[in-house]
Amino acid sequence: MGGGRLHRRRDLPDLEDAARVIPSDLAVVVVNHNAGAYLERCLRSVLGAAAGIELDVVVVDNASTDGSARVAVGAHPQARLVETGENRGFAAGVNVGIRETDAPFVFVLNPDAEIWEGTLDGFVKVAREHPRAGAIGPLVRNSDGTVYATGRIVPTIGTALGHAFLGPFLPDNRFSRRYRLADWDRRTEREVDWVSGSAFLLRREALDEVGLLDEGFFLYAEEVDLFTRLRRAGWSILYTPELEVIHEGGVSTGRSRRMHLLHSRSVARYFAKHHGRGWRLPLVPLVRLGLRARAELVSLRDAVRRRRP
Template sequence: MVTLPSADVVRVVCVAYHPGAELASFAATLQSATRRPLELVLVDNGTDHAVTEDVAARYGATLLVTGRNLGYGAAANRGASGAHGRWLVVANTDVEWEPGSLDVLLDAAEADGRTGAAGPALLNPDGTVYPSARELPSLGTGVGHALLAKVWPRNPWTRAYQARQERAGEERDTGWLSGACLAVRREAYEAVGGFDEGYFMFFEDVDLGERLGRAGWRNRYVPAARVQHVGGTSWRDRPAPMIRAHHRSAARYLGRRYPGPARLPLRLALRAGLRVRELLELRAAR
């Protein structure tokens, strides 16, 4: 790994919370994902650091131990701090890189100087493409998706929110990109202040994409770059905290998107609806 300050060095930030064997796979596959000089920074939000210490030693990574669970966005900001390269890459521990995938992603992003963020195709374990490039949720779309996605996955509001999976192979601009694997131009990242640390988990990537767009940057989906994403490995056995975090973050995002005294009844109604949905999901997860 290259650690010297250079505009050519790509800093890859991986936020870990009690990871398993998937972290070593992440680091191993990263080696063939690009020919560019890399610096890998592991940010450990957990209490047992054996895995992150081992992977850092084996792959020459920098290990940052936060001392407590800061949440995803705050930990990613710590990992990005002090970077000198043009590009930051933030990714989950359970990502596996296809050979050359990071080069494909960054080459496409560099084709336009206004591209602030770029995201690859995220492949589910069964080979299907996860809808990682989505439009910003409008009020109607967001409510329709929230209420019906579980019982009617192909409803028109969910399809609109997920930007229609039939476009999964099309390189395009989009409203926001999944933070599971995201390349961000450092200039753009710093200009908007990085991730909003008020989001513990979830919606920090939606919020970042919206702020980048408002600042004049493009969010570019690059499906020619492909990574495997298992998803949820750190919390699959304990879903309740993440269900709560997801709904808190949704309430924060919607509250900030619809501000002002005149919209207070709307915000209260949205919070009530999210609370009912949260309770239903918690009951189903028991």
């Protein structure tokens, strides 16, 4: 797992012994980095939504400095804490959590997200009813309660360009609407190309076939990469409103220029990995330049907004 040393902590040893005897139905992996009080609320919501199934809840702390992980696990000793000792990114943290567990399903949840409606038992039931679903995403709400457009397509180059440069300034443009499947109200179950990385369930059998998350993605696009690999291997990506999650967003990362640039690098890496062959190979440096320009434009837009009274 790299040069970092993992430190495991469990407040009640008898719970660890019990976990070896009782198999878990679902592992829940929460990767934390300075999420503050949000993490405790996240764990509380997870444990409160079990509805009778056996959970194995693992908090993977990526070198937080705010003490949030120890406080949250101390408040909820049913959870386990694994401290990586360094921040190697979201994908690496998720992989640590997956390797720490053996349940047939793994629910990856951001530390600033909470289960809002539904139960984890019902969510797992959907997974069992769809044995070829390699990943399943729930309905995700923004912090104000509006529905976030999780469950999207992987766009064509033309749609991607239109969304990239028009979306931040004219969000209702036809390219962004096509990419976000804007005419769909998210009240119905359907197969999609990818779901939000803030909350998604993975089938371990599918992971055993295609591998874990690509740790070359420090942050952003790692879930799209995984879902692309799953679909190419014949697994489906399913969206279901059976479970609802509310997501604050940006608590660990913020919305700085650095994050916009990191997003652009990750998307460019995804393009090079999955589409940078044949006639598209010469497009790879152009895509990198275009995404870098987009990141700078969005950063400038954010700076202007901050200056407004």
